[in-house]
Amino acid sequence: MPEQFYHAWIPVLYRALRLGPELKKDFIFKPPARQPVGSVLYQEHIKRAASCPMAEFAGYIMPLWFSSISQEHRAVREAAGLFDCTHMGILQVSGPQAAEFLEAVCTNWVADMEVGQARYTFLLEPTGTVMDDLIIYRRGEQDFMLVVNAVNEAKVKAYLDGLIQDIWIIDTADPERGLGLSPKIRDLRDPATGPDGMVDIAIQGPRSLEILEALVDSNSLFLAQLGPFRFIDCSIQRIPCVVARTGYTGARIGFELFVQPAKASALWNILSERGQQVGLLPCGLGARDSLRIEAGLPLYGRELAGPYGINPFEAGYGWAVKTQKPFFIGKTAIAEAASNRQMQVARVRFPGGKGIRPIRFGDAVLDSAGRCIGWISSCASTGSEQIGLAYMDSLHCTEGKVIGIYYLAHSQAQGRQGRPQTVEKGQQLQADLQGVVLPRFARF
């Protein structure tokens, strides 16, 4: 019997010999089955655009667009856009051990954050896989608000709850290790939370500040001075809310507003009505995606984790992983992955517009000799161009590098023409479209 066989059994035997209640488990999450529901703003959406197509996203029925993706995209770049982000998960972590707890579970520094400051970070599994990317808002010395991806909300909550109960293995080299910290965790979107409840509405784009300034009851001076990743408590037409200069569109000026669920519709209508005067449009999931792609921002499930298993260093977010921290869950694995990097996410541009076949997830990226060097992870049409994010060989990720696209079959008819559904790295192919590598990020 091979030696590895015995080695593989050592941790199993080790754990099997321990008594039941002390046994720790690997974190495995099975999402609960539930019927999709409308977002908090669903009634507003159907009033506004009865025929606008809706789609299920992370268990919520959300509008894909109100007018059209391209009009909404343009509104955010030139004026402002209003986004229903009420599906985003919002968790509160509080208590005397909250900062220490978050320091141990997040890849970025937490304890040094000031009250009123926000910070982007990752949660990793002990194996180094990205569990979620999120923004932490420090609302008090012992009070943090975590805005997590809607698709990951239940998973993150189960993970954090289990860490407090000390039931997960957090260090593969030391399966008995625990945090020994028990902050209080609350789901701020849960109707049972009461007056502290919060949901997220975003207003993004160059004219978003003047719209808020016209509506805010006080603190308007502070609003103009609010730096990126800073937030303040204020009230808009007597609706209390937290206004944060954060967002997911790449807009230089943009805000997320956190408001009680019961007041969300009123706030949405106030912003929408006032915003119309300067060209604000309500935006659906379509524009939300095309804007973040154009800006180069990663999406969990595409440019983070997902089918390509992309880590933060490959995604261009190594800065949010502080390997110099004494400990965080997944540190050993991610530090190793960081030093063995061969692939990374690049922002790429190809011709687009009418009559050019759209580039989609999985389409092959070729070097100038026609060899497959990676794949498209996301792509969006922005007028006469298609801007994509590609997971590709680092050697080719230099700005200005000429690359090609080979389309895969995304429909039956394309399959029948002989187009494959997958392509391996290194395969020799004939490019359908020629494009170029862009700078990793763009700001607008």
Add this chain to the structure above:
Amino acid sequence: MVVQKGLYYTKDHEWVRLEGKIATIGITDHAQRMLGEVTFVELPAVGASFEKGQSISVVESSKAASDVYAPVDGKVIEVNEQLLSRPELINQSCYQDGWICKMELSKPNPTSGLMDADAYTRFLKSQ
């Protein structure tokens, strides 16, 4: 949602206009609304034969690549080449200028399994 009288419809939201042995094919108003701005149309080859239900063409928007299924059996005799440079005709005029192709019927009873305008309207409401 516009459903035009006199045409026949499929559950996949294609329409057919029957004139003698010739069937003109396109996608419905409901289909174009669900797809959003159409940016690319892949047309079948003239002369190619298709059985009912086979994918005959692809209509793409930023949202999806959507197969268009042959609503009748027959041979393609003409395609709307205008769509190659002006795919937006499918959004602007799905029942007229946005037609996709014409087929010569190869089997009798082309309307079997298809819905008339009233039945298609009821079908949309039931969705």
